[in-house]
Amino acid sequence: MSHWQHDFPVPSAEDSYVTRREFTKFLGLTSLAFFVGTCAAAGRKLAKRFLDPKTSSVAIAGVDEIPVGGHKLFRYPTENDPCILLRLATDRFVAFDQRCTHLSCPVYFNPGTSQLVCPCHAGFFSAEDGRPLAGPPKRGLVRLQVSIRDGQVLIQRSEEEIT
Numbered sequence: 001m002s003h004w005q006h007d008f009p010v011p012s013a014e015d016s017y018v019t020r021r022e023f024t025k026f027l028g029l030t031s032l033a034f035f036v037g038t039c040a041a042a043g044r045k046l047a048k049r050f051l052d053p054k055t056s057s058v059a060i061a062g063v064d065e066i067p068v069g070g071h072k073l074f075r076y077p078t079e080n081d082p083c084i085l086l087r088l089a090t091d092r093f094v095a096f097d098q099r100c101t102h103l104s105c106p107v108y109f110n111p112g113t114s115q116l117v118c119p120c121h122a123g124f125f126s127a128e129d130g131r132p133l134a135g136p137p138k139r140g141l142v143r144l145q146v147s148i149r150d151g152q153v154l155i156q157r158s159e160e161e162i163t
Contacts, residue, residue: 056156057147057149057154057155057156058076058077058154058155058156059152059153059154060072060074060076060085060095060152060153060154060155061074061085061152061153062151062152062153063148063151063152063153064151066085066087066093066153067087068087068088068089068090069087069088069111070086070087070111071084071085071086071087071109071111072084072085073085073098074155076144076155081097082097082098082099082106083095083096083097083098083144083155084096084098084107084108084109084116085146085153085155086109086127088114088127088128091148093146093148093153094127094128094129094130094143094146095143095144095145095146095155096116096125096130096141096142096143096144097141097142097143097144099141100118100120100121100123100125100137100141101132101137101138101139101140101141101142102118102120102121102123102135102136102137102138103120103121105118105119105120105121106118107123107125107141109127114126114127114128115127115133116130116141118135118137121135121136122134122135122136123135123136123137125137125140125141129143130142130143144156
């Protein structure tokens with residue numbers, strides 16, 4: 001044993017010992033942190049629901065602008081939100097958020113199979129309703145409300161999208 005260890009004895013067995021008081025304090029602070037995080041997330045969601053201005057319908061395209069089996073990319077409600085408008089039949093338009101629900105890769109429309117395809121991880125979605133058909137995505141694409149008025153295709157935020 002060296003000279004300094006003899007003068008300053010430090011029992012190393014007690015270095016890793018945790019008292020019940022320290023352990024209880026750790027559990028209490030961790031629980032408090034989770035509670036604060038949960039309250040912040042809930043508050044953010046409530047604020048978004050009540051403070052966001054309700055957007056009205058926005059014209060995306062003319063009815064004759066998109067052929068049957070065609071699509072149009074657009075951004076809604078902000079420039080950071082890519083969306084896709086599909087014309088499935090003469091009188092049937094659908095619109096979805098263009099981000100895959102797996103890892104947010106952009107999906108594209110394959111008119112031959114009538115599916116939306118995510119090339120990143122081979123995810124496939126139904127063009128009819130946006131539900132996942134194959135691949136890693138478990139949730140369907142966010143669907144936007146589509147209406148036709150005066151020869152224009154209009155998009156509006158749906159209530160499911162806001163909540």
